[in-house]
Amino acid sequence: MLAMRPLCLALAVVLLWAGGAQAKREQSFSYPYSRVWTAALRMLRVDFNSPITEKDRESGYFLFEYPDAGKTYSGSAEVVRVTEGGNETARVVFQMPGLPSYYEQMLLDRLTRKLEQDYGAPAEPREPNEEEPAPDREKKRDEGEGQAPAKPDAERQQPGSAPPK
DSSP states (O other), X not given: OTTHHHHHHHHHHHHHHHHHOOOOEEEEEXXXXXXXXXXXXXXXXXXXXXXXXXXXXXXXXXXXXXXXXXXXXXXXXXXXEEEETTEEEEEEEEEOTTSOHHXXXXXXXXXXXXXXXHHOSOOOOOXXXXXXXXXXXXXXXXXXXXXOOOOOGGGSOOTTSOOOO
């Protein structure tokens, strides 16, 4: 009985390690959230003929049934809105626990091609810069309009002193 203890412990460790290794793949895309959401949903529904079992655009996820070799496997897609430096991008996470992780990577690769085919190359990210003044505000500033006239130092009231006469 004591000899079985190390074997049982080793088996438990292997099972825990294998069960906890749920595969998921993710990738960021330099396209706006709405385009990535639409392309990912359409890709699975139309290109892979996967029934969409549940979807919530506001929460950014949908569940699907992926057909492969006469069987169907449950999967999920999460589309996360990311804003960095004023640029909106999206991160996509695919999970298909019943299949090897290369299926998830294949979906991400296919989504990359679909986005490029449907929307062209992603826009170059804008560099974050300070708020540029509007041309009319700049003009007024140059001409001194819209500003209170500056008072000479002698006319400025010091706290606790009497007003100038």
